[in-house]
Amino acid sequence: MEQNLQYFLIPFLSWEMMMLIWVGVFAGIWVGAIPGLSVTMAASLLISFTFSWDLNSALALICGVFVGGVYGGSITAILLNIPGAPAAIATGIEGYPLAQRGEAGKAIGLCTTVSVFASFVGILVLSVAAPVIANFSLKFSPRDFFLLAVMGILLIGSIGGGDPIKGITAGAIGVLLSMVGMDPSTGELRYTFGNIYLMAGISFVTAMIGLFGVSEALTQFRNTGKKSPKQNLDRIIPSWATFLKYLPLSIRSSLLGVFIGALPGTGGDVAALLAYDQAKRTVRHPSRPFGTGAYEGIVAPETANKGAIGGAFIPMLTLGIPGDAVTAIIIGALYIHGLKPGPMLMIETPHLFWMIVSCLTIASVALMVLGLVSVKPFAKIIEIPKEIIMPVVIILSVIGTYAIQNSVVDIFYMIGFGIIGYFLRLYGYATGPMVLGLILGPMLDANYRRAMQGAENQLLPFLEGFITNPISLFLTLSIVFLIVSQSPFYRRWRGLE
């Protein structure tokens, strides 16, 4: 115990590590805020230039960027309705209406506070329950991941923003587009029409930048000359009473985030969407109706995606299995520095586990300070006339898209998606479900087919698994509950209507 505490204190006693964590958080916030520039990309760039560094310093910087980057994605979602990352899509649904009401400062302030709280929840669970959760997450079969993706698809009703049938149409188009490219399990080409650029598939980040960034800019150009709302920046830091009001929801969503984050292959994006959906279903008296700027709709996804940071480290540190793309890169960094991530990592190098916990703790404190200091300058961005800010946003979208795989073709895709998104918006088809379909399509397809192959392509054994396996049964019942809870009968019974 005393030994662990000593390991935990290493970063606190090293000014160099401390400084690197703060620099990482600062850089992460700005990188995360730009659509297309992802935390994953920043972490992989850092690996290359921290190659010759001491491992402790490299990890300090990467942990800082990770925490700051996940937070940064929400800033542009709130201010401009352009999420910096898929994990911030749900935040934009409630955050942007708040910015339109002049409450961007208050929204970002609350977002920062609950984000820091959720980071601590994730870190706490990582420190005390990592081995238990890691072993449990390994019991998830392809059938369970398929069910998890089905749960995600059911969110279309929540983020559709209007007509549910139009939401389902957009979601199905997203799933169809996600099928483009080489099938990862058989190598068969689907919808490529002999075009080599389509063989790698359509990047959902490219689609997201187009569907949210460019289409938002084009939609804004329909109303040029309209003045941007003046932002009220008097009360940025939420009161203690406000924090306590949202505490139960924060705890619930953070824990959901930790758990989803700990599942290999899922991450903050799925966690945030699931948390937003559960908040929409369970919060009886939101500050405003959902979809119009409910603060609960910011608290739930933000706490879930920050909780997922701690969660993603759980399988990585205990089993050597990455929880998400960033932890996969960190595993790479550990290999580069001569370590062997796996079940023996915590036994052979316990200092590493406690040092990562410590780096994440310091990064969360830095996030609180840097996040709150940045609220005023960030909120002022929205007051810039759109005739000036939107051309700059388009250039940022171009930089972000090109950075994904250094391809000009991706910029064409991005603009194509932007124009499609603009037309869809005009006819009431929300763009969120399309991105959701693009994200979840491969997860649905791959896990369904693996589960079916596991059942030797027999329908009955495949369906039997849904009730005979305890995890599958729990997820199946959750899906049934999600469907039932959308019915008007249930909502009237629970007093949600």
Next chain:
Amino acid sequence: MEESRELQAEGAAAEAAGTVKDLSKYVPEARRKPGELGIAVIMFLLGALGYYFALDMTSGEYSSPSVFPKLASTVIMACSAVNFFKAVRREKPESAATLTGYLLPMDVVVVVILLVTYCFVLPRFHFVASSYAFMVIGMVYLQRGKNIVRALLISALSLAVLVAVFRYLFLVILP
């Protein structure tokens, strides 16, 4: 509770001012928009094409690569048919509203043309020159020819910051 009532009242005011649309309850619009039937037909055709091309994929087993493409295509076709009939049942668009006027106001057309041109010239003139031209022309046009010097300066400053931060600080390769 008091705070909640205050927020509800603010919400109603913002709604009335037209700054925020209430999406909490879906209320179908009385009139259909120009081209709404057309977009439902286009989506139906997209679904039909998706299904048609999925027929070329390996099928025959429950785990075949064609299962989800066919499923997604079928959902698109079914939903588009519902969207079409829902739109038919609504009143016709106002006679003054034209399809091109609704879809493509002049500002949007100009920006889309600028954007497509920008993409084509980007590989030839590279990031700095193409982006500077895009920003200056875009800003000057959208401000109706006013503040040309301000547009030149803001574009130069924004671009300098973007290049410094992304190219030199974050080591991002620019187009």
